[in-house]
Amino acid sequence: MDIQTPIITMRDLRKSYGSKEVLHGIDLEITSGQVVGYIGPNGAGKSTTVRILAGLDNQFEGEVTVRGKDIRTDALEIKRHIGYIPEQTEIYDVLTPREFLQMLGRLQGMEEELIQARMQKMLSYFGMDIHIDDRMDTFSKGMRQKVLLVSGLLHNPEIIFMDEPLSGLDANTVILVKEIIQQLAAQGKTIIYCSHIMDTVEKISDRIVLIADGNVVADGPIETLRREEGDTLEAIFSNLTGQSGFNEKASDFMRSFD
Amino acid sequence: MNKLLLRLVQAFSSLWRNMGADPEQLQVILEAKLKMDGRRRSSFSQLGNRNKKEVKNQDLMTMLLFGFMGIAFMFLLILFQDSGTGLTIYFIGWIVLITLTLITDFTDVLIDVRDNYILLPRPVNDRTITVSRLLHIGFYLSKMVLAYSVGAAVYLTVEYGIGGLLLFAILMFLSVILAVLFVNITYLIILRFTSPQKFKDVITYIQIGFTSSILIGYYLLPRLIDFGAYETLTLLDEWYAWLLPPAWLGAVWSLIMTNANGLSLWIMAVLAILTPLVSIYLVAKYLAKDFNQKMLQMGQGGSAREKKQGEHQQVRQSVGIKERTAAWLTRSAAERAGYEWTWSITQRSRTFRLKLYPLFGFVPAYFAFLFLNEEGSLPQKIESLLEGRNYIVLLYFCLFILTGAYNLLAFSERYKAAWVYQVGPVAKPGPIIIGAFKACATKYFAPFYLIISVVILLAWGPGAFLDVVLALSNLMVLGLLLGYATQKKLPFSQAWENQNKGSNMAQGFLTIIFAGLVGAGHYFLVGTLWWVGPLFLLLSLGILLLIYRAYYHLEWQEIK
Numbered sequence: 029m030d031i032q033t034p035i036i037t038m039r040d041l042r043k044s045y046g047s048k049e050v051l052h053g054i055d056l057e058i059t060s061g062q063v064v065g066y067i068g069p070n071g072a073g074k075s076t077t078v079r080i081l082a083g084l085d086n087q088f089e090g091e092v093t094v095r096g097k098d099i100r101t102d103a104l105e106i107k108r109h110i111g112y113i114p115e116q117t118e119i120y121d122v123l124t125p126r127e128f129l130q131m132l133g134r135l136q137g138m139e140e141e142l143i144q145a146r147m148q149k150m151l152s153y154f155g156m157d158i159h160i161d162d163r164m165d166t167f168s169k170g171m172r173q174k175v176l177l178v179s180g181l182l183h184n185p186e187i188i189f190m191d192e193p194l195s196g197l198d199a200n201t202v203i204l205v206k207e208i209i210q211q212l213a214a215q216g217k218t219i220i221y222c223s224h225i226m227d228t229v230e231k232i233s234d235r236i237v238l239i240a241d242g243n244v245v246a247d248g249p250i251e252t253l254r255r256e257e258g259d260t261l262e263a264i265f266s267n268l269t270g271q272s273g274f275n276e277k278a279s280d281f282m283r284s285f286d
Numbered sequence: 287m288n289k290l291l292l293r294l295v296q297a298f299s300s301l302w303r304n305m306g307a308d309p310e311q312l313q314v315i316l317e318a319k320l321k322m323d324g325r326r327r328s329s330f331s332q333l334g335n336r337n338k339k340e341v342k343n344q345d346l347m348t349m350l351l352f353g354f355m356g357i358a359f360m361f362l363l364i365l366f367q368d369s370g371t372g373l374t375i376y377f378i379g380w381i382v383l384i385t386l387t388l389i390t391d392f393t394d395v396l397i398d399v400r401d402n403y404i405l406l407p408r409p410v411n412d413r414t415i416t417v418s419r420l421l422h423i424g425f426y427l428s429k430m431v432l433a434y435s436v437g438a439a440v441y442l443t444v445e446y447g448i449g450g451l452l453l454f455a456i457l458m459f460l461s462v463i464l465a466v467l468f469v470n471i472t473y474l475i476i477l478r479f480t481s482p483q484k485f486k487d488v489i490t491y492i493q494i495g496f497t498s499s500i501l502i503g504y505y506l507l508p509r510l511i512d513f514g515a516y517e518t519l520t521l522l523d524e525w526y527a528w529l530l531p532p533a534w535l536g537a538v539w540s541l542i543m544t545n546a547n548g549l550s551l552w553i554m555a556v557l558a559i560l561t562p563l564v565s566i567y568l569v570a571k572y573l574a575k576d577f578n579q580k581m582l583q584m585g586q587g588g589s590a591r592e593k594k595q596g597e598h599q600q601v602r603q604s605v606g607i608k609e610r611t612a613a614w615l616t617r618s619a620a621e622r623a624g625y626e627w628t629w630s631i632t633q634r635s636r637t638f639r640l641k642l643y644p645l646f647g648f649v650p651a652y653f654a655f656l657f658l659n660e661e662g663s664l665p666q667k668i669e670s671l672l673e674g675r676n677y678i679v680l681l682y683f684c685l686f687i688l689t690g691a692y693n694l695l696a697f698s699e700r701y702k703a704a705w706v707y708q709v710g711p712v713a714k715p716g717p718i719i720i721g722a723f724k725a726c727a728t729k730y731f732a733p734f735y736l737i738i739s740v741v742i743l744l745a746w747g748p749g750a751f752l753d754v755v756l757a758l759s760n761l762m763v764l765g766l767l768l769g770y771a772t773q774k775k776l777p778f779s780q781a782w783e784n785q786n787k788g789s790n791m792a793q794g795f796l797t798i799i800f801a802g803l804v805g806a807g808h809y810f811l812v813g814t815l816w817w818v819g820p821l822f823l824l825l826s827l828g829i830l831l832l833i834y835r836a837y838y839h840l841e842w843q844e845i846k
Contacts, residue, residue, distance in 0.1 A: 046481075082407045107409040118403035122325040123318060134314040135408040163325070 033096075035060040035187060035218050036081065041090040043076055043242075050076055052242040053090070058235075063209065063219045065233030065250075067226070067261075069269050073242045074222045075115055078189045081220065082112040094187065108136065111185035115192045115222075117172040121165040125151060125175045128164065129182055136183040143182070150178045154201060169196035177205065187218045194225065206232055230261040240269045288320045291425050305570060306413035315405070315418040320425065348387075349433040355383060356434035360441050370540030371521040377461050377532030380434060384427060384465045386496045416570065420466065427462050446543055453542055457535045463562040464531050470569055490636050497640075498647035522551065534558035615724050620712050624721025628695060628777050629729055637782060638694055645690045646734060653680045675809060677742045677750060681757035682805035684735050688765040689797050691730040695722055697785055698778035707776050715776055716840035722777040723769060723837075727762070735761075752819045756812065759826040760804050766833045768796060775846050 034057040041054040051073045058064055068074050079085045080092060083103040092099040094106045120128055126147065133143035151157045154174040164172060173196045180188060190209075194202050209232050213219060223229050229236065236253055238246040245268045246253055250261065257264040266272055295302075295316060299309035359379045366372035405415055435458050443451040476488050522540055527533035528550070537554035540546040608629045616622040632638045657676050658667045707718065739754045772793050812819040 084402060084406045104409045104411055107407060110407065112407035114403045116403065118400045120318065120322055120400060120404065122322050127318065127321060131314055131318040132404070132408065135311055135410055
């Protein structure tokens with residue numbers, strides 16, 4: 029696919045839960061090979077957007093295309109090319125990593141030998157190969173997260189949606205995952221990365237999209253945003269989400285002890 | 287067994303493809319789901335055990351239970367002179383049993399929100415997921431069918447030959463499809479007309495309703511119905527037979543095996559065959575549409591505003607009673623914390639409600655079972671029940687509510703949150719546990735006991751008042767005593783999986799023994815001399831105080 033052609037487009041994307049609208053008309057174009065840091069305060073609509081893009085939710089208004097295809101009508105075709113790492117560590121935990129990943133690999137239509145070889149290899153980099161035949165209901169949150177990361181990458185997807193992928197991981201694994209993301213990007217993968225950890229987002233993203241209350245309030249490369257809105261991504265985030273005066277707030281907070 | 291079932295799925299690949307499902311993906315999903323079934327609720331799935339053995343005892347025990355039930359229902363086939371009627375009753379029992387099992391055992395599967403995150407982002411269509419769910423349930427049921435039908439199959443083969451056996455097998459198959467579709471359609475319709483957030487609540491109440499009616503029906507029906515008069519009943523001639531799908535199956539049997547004839551029988555037989563087929567088509571074509579999307583909403587915020595408003599209302603209503611009773615009944619901060627947590631958490635725990643609420647139906651039904659005469663009409667039975675002081679037994683049966691609710695308190699889905707007890711400067715856990723006991727007694731036992739007392743005072747007269755008060759004091763003594771002896775656990779600190787069936791039975795047994803002994807003392811001693819009742823009450827209150835103090839001063843090292 030041409031690198032300049034948008035691989036993901038959202039036109040006037042709106043989503044409501046009952047009478048409450050949580051996305052108020054998002055317009056975005058993401059080109060192939062971009063790593064987009066998709067950030068925003070809690071409840072801003074980040075996970076909702078990602079779930080729509082991953083084809084988990086088709087109850088929305090507006091137009092969403094992935095690889096030029098409509099997510100509503102061509103969801104199956106699109107899902108062959110995407111990897112999704114959800115925010116919650118939702119896994120069938122009575123299965124072992126081998127059984128779980130085998131099932132997902134087969135659903136993606138992968139060859140049996142490839143599934144086995146790749147899962148072994150990928151798990152080994154996270155130190156999880158020794159637990160490949162252990163049931164996951166005994167795993168810690170970090171161990172489950174590692175399996176989830178492998179599950180999203182196993183079929184070598186072209187587009188990857190990551191929703192807080194570093195949650196529960198130890199410091200070394202965090203460094204490893206950041207490196208993996210950068211190398212995936214270097215290979216031309218498109219990555220939408222949602223997180224609250226600003227320094228990671230700043231380090232790995234070549235474009236930042238900031239949403240607040242269901243609207244895009246900033247969109248551009250980190251350098252541009254720095255020039256226009258603040259020195260660090262943390263400062264940009266605070267300025268654009270209308271939050272400031274943290275020093276005073278902290279002082280007020282401390283006065284609660286009086 | 288699982289391999290055999292999966293091969294069967296493979297053999298019908300073209301059928302699944304015609305239904306719009308992907309046979310290869312179907313195979314993959316079912317393989318994983320069957321594996322998960324083998325490990326469901328097993329003790330091996332608990333923390334600290336990392337082996338991968340599959341436990342099949344759970345399956346075996348359920349199959350044995352179904353086998354026994356099947357043999358019990360088989361006797362109906364012998365009892366009724368009209369075999370079509372016998373078989374109709376047999377299928378009523380079966381369909382109720384299997385529907386109940388399906389709802390209770392498979393709720394987790396049908397509303398397993400993990401599917402949303404694991405299966406929906408993959409290139410798997412809705413039809414494949416729906417068919418996999420139906421087949422998964424079908425496999426589970428087939429094991430139950432085999433166990434339940436063995437008794438009847440042997441009897442019918444002896445009585446009617448191989449033809450009878452074959453027809454019975456076909457009818458069993460149709461009955462299973464009817465049961466599955468009934469549950470599936472119910473679920474899909476509820477999903478269509480309620481918000482996904484209310485879905486689980488509705489299902490919970492259906493489960494509670496089913497469990498209660500089975501318990502009540504089991505104990506009450508044999509006492510209310512004179513079976514002798516029904517031996518010659520021909521159910522299929524009754525007008526309401528049309529409304530009973532099991533009667534449709536009985537009609538097929540009557541037509542083929544007993545040479546019976548008639549338009550109504552033919553229509554019912556056609557219904558027996560057409561309904562499953564039409565229902566499968568309707569479910570696949572119309573109702574299953576958007577099912578997975580609705581399921582997804584259940585895992586998310588859904589209609590956030592509606593949910594929040596509902597929650598606020600609920601909380602506001604209960605806070606008043608909770609806080610007022612807490613202020614009256616507790617005397618330290620730790621005790622109050624135990625009281626209020628228990629009040630709030632039990633109210634919102636689905637599992638707790640599911641396990642406790644059927645007991646409210648069980649207690650009066652079991653009383654009726656024991657004390658309603660087998661002979662005579664219903665008014666005669668009630669009249670003879672009101673003679674004497676049988677109500678004392680009913681009062682002591684209320685202990686099941688108190689101990690039943692209290693025993694459940696130790697367990698929670700969120701048992702890991704029990705760190706909150708350890709992190710605070712709580713000198714002794716006793717006040718927290720006593721607080722929890724009081725909340726349980728106030729919220730679940732007291733209203734029930736009050737209703738039972740009012741009914742007793744209305745039916746037996748004010749003379750029963752002393753008995754009601756004395757029994758209340760004795761029940762508190764027994765509840766605390768049993769709690770102290772068997773339940774030195776903090777509320778909501780254990781996983782449900784740790785709820786040991788063996789110790790449950792032991793607790794149940796102890797409850798019966800203690801309630802029986804004290805109740806018998808009450809029944810035979812009070813009323814012999816005027817001062818025995820008040821003395822018994824004083825004694826009871828004294829013991830209550832002693833046990834209360836012992837429990838209140840429970841130390842950390844005594845906690846399990």
